Amino acid sequence: MDNILEVKDIGKTFQVRSLLGRVKGGVSAVDRVSFSLGAQGTLGIVGESGCGKSTLARLLMRLIEPDAGEVNYRGRNVLDLSGASLKEVRRQLQMVFQNPYSSIDPKMSVLNNVAFSLWANGVSRQQARKTAYEYLDAVGLSRTHADRMPGSLSGGQRQRVAIARALVLKPEIVIADEAVSALDKSVQAQVLNLFQDLKKEFALSLIFISHDLHVVEYMSDEVMVMYLGRVVEKGPTERIFNHPAHPYTRALLASAPSLEVDRAAGSGAPALSGDLPSPLNPPSGCRFRTRCPMATERCAMETPELTAVGPGHQAACLLLKESLTA
């Protein structure tokens, strides 16, 4: 399987300024994150809110400019592009946002919300509307919905509109940022299935971002676990869920409400406790150490790197390294 997206050491630090504009410090929102996405594969990104998942998505889209790193789409670094070539590549990466009540313009008809993406790319009004109808149909919305204002749609219907808007540009990659978290459970399942269907129909690659482990497990081929802006573990879905290596992943699995009683991985590990430390002043060394049940003094001094712990499976934990080398 060829990789169509390769991300290398991407990072973003938000500067915090005092009232007078002096730089007081930085929030390291995303720190040296690397991953690759296979053609028609699905990468799940999981972590608590505030771990930098959404920032990462926006960095890939260049909605926020990264400080460092590369985003290679089919061998071209998106971060080097500008103007027309950026616009060309940008339409290959589209995003479905978290909040269906904020991601659709309430003052535009459903149809125009979808058609807008095409206008922005120079398609004529009439042609754009025609295409928009087709895509609304593809996500299961009829013509009667198309002419309405978004105010009269339910959350699930709105999210369908958002999906249609992302697809109408015929992208190769769709990034779904917490795309189902705002929806009711029953509606979530429908939208997830819609994603699966559309993925096949349009040969899409997906990046599926969620704090919900079940959603990620259901959707993904590969999973990447993030904590305070850093990747702590990544690997094939089956391995992450059945043989988690990093203490954070284990704690996360243990905290997730599960219907399956005897899940080997989660059982035994203590559930996650305490609050996420402030990203303005993250812990030194391993950022998870303040909540890690196994943390040692060394964890405060050394920053763990991702190391292989199994086939295609990596984790960033000093303690693992020790146990492997020992």
Added chain:
Amino acid sequence: MASFVLKRLALMIPTLLGVSIIVFLMLKIVPGDPVNSIVAPDASEAERAVVRTQLGLDKPIVAQYGIWLGRVVQGNLGDSVTRRLPVTELLLPALKNTVILTAASAAAAFVIALVIGVYSAYRPASRIAALFNGLSLASIGLPNFWVALILIGIFSVTLGWLPSSGMSTVGGGGGGDLIKHLILPTAATALSSVGVLTRMVRSTVAGILQQDHIFALQAKGVRRTTILAHVLRNGMPTILNVTGLQFGALLASSVLVETVFSWPGIGQVIYQAIGQRDFPVVQAGVLVIAVAFVLLNLLVDAIHAAMDPRVRHA
């Protein structure tokens, strides 16, 4: 506290500079060549050039502004074209009179608004509260210069109770005389602020009356006057702050009212200067009131901060 005031003073400097730029530009948008108003109509080009150099008009506009600002900072606001005397001599006594009128209006507006506002907050359903509510709403749409004319029509012309113009009777004087002359201009100036303040007092007091500690006092059987004192102490920082900010609005509305009552304040000076096309006076008058307005806001902020420590640390 001192550092708060210093900080605010520092923030005020760019504002004052901006105000001075706008006031300076005001004279620059006067149509026609300013030289024309000084030289004889048949003056030669050489004569005109001399005057131009004298006035500094041959320099770039930024330099002209710098020179003008330098003079203003030293208290030189230029000379009146028609009266042939320094503008400051004209404006300083006028400023005093404007301040008297504005202060009287602020005091009147404050007292009236406090009484009506507190009453309406205590008895929100009463007819009187509804009446005052309607009146305060209406007062916001009343042009003060017209109210001034109507007041003169009723109280000076028809009833003959109060004087219609000036600050003192010819040959007369004394405090009583001044107060008589003050009543009508004060009423006309204060009117629109009374409406705004009454509504604000009412909502502030009503908000405090809804709080748990007031219920607790009532439950304990504390006397009503004591509760009222309590309510007022809680609401006073807010009420005084808004009153202080209204002071600026009153200062501005006094400009129009002064012209009706021939009250010898800055508004009257500006009005006469407009009629005589005496622009240095108009410009200086606008500058003086605008600067007073900015300083007033600072003063109000400082007093508010002194009364309410939360503001200082916000």
Added chain:
Amino acid sequence: MTIHATTARDAASLRPISREPSRVLLIWRAFSRRRSALIALAVLTVIVFSCVLAPWVAPYGPSEGEVTDRLMKIGSAGHLLGTDEQGRDILSRILYGGRLSLLSGVLPVLLSSLIGGALGVIAGYFGGWTNTVIMRSLDIVFSFPAILLAIGISAALGPGITNIIISATVVFIPPVARIAESAAKEVRKEEYIEAARSSGAGAGLIIRSHVFRNIFSKVFVFSTSQIGVCLMVASGLSFLGLGVSPPTPEWGFMLNNLKQLIFVNPMVTIVPGVFIFLTSLSLNLVSDALSDALEIKR
């Protein structure tokens, strides 16, 4: 937003919902629930129409009159609202004069809404330095008492209704810009703006098709509330003699003319003032009700 109740109903059963009442109708229903607003709207309509149609409605021409008919009382035969110092019919002058007065109340608000709205949107959308430069500059204009700045500019430009309109426009730009800026800042945070950016739309297109649409009602409501204020400012300038020149009728200037006669007839100034007051009050009541109907809290 809250006008349509949204139900998180089953998304798959996509039955068309029966047609709901239009937004305009809903706003009108909320608006018309207030009796004071309806009366104000009626008063306003009568005033505006009879002024616009003055040549057909007014009993006399604006400058017609015999000095022998001067200062007739309100209710006199043939002169419903009396006559002025030159024997001209006051009602007719009010109707003709209302055209300029209303114009100088509406036009500056319209112009300042366009200019201030655009500046505010640019400042709010782009943020950063653009915002600082635009908003700080406008703050300086805002640090003048409105009427004073208007007097200053008008006096400098010279008398004339056009100059009144220019100076009032300048004065009303900063408050509109503030409203537009804060509204645009809010809209900027919405995800549909990010979605539009990721579709490759430029700032111009996003502002035109998303931002304007979504801040319009806030700016519109604020602007309507300013018309009454602007009418008072403009008539104040006119009262100071900065507006029309005789014999052109205009409400503020009529007060200026009539004030000399106050010792002859104490109530001679009542009519033009009542018209300024009624118009301004009605405008305030209508805009108040309108803002509640649109559920915008100021």
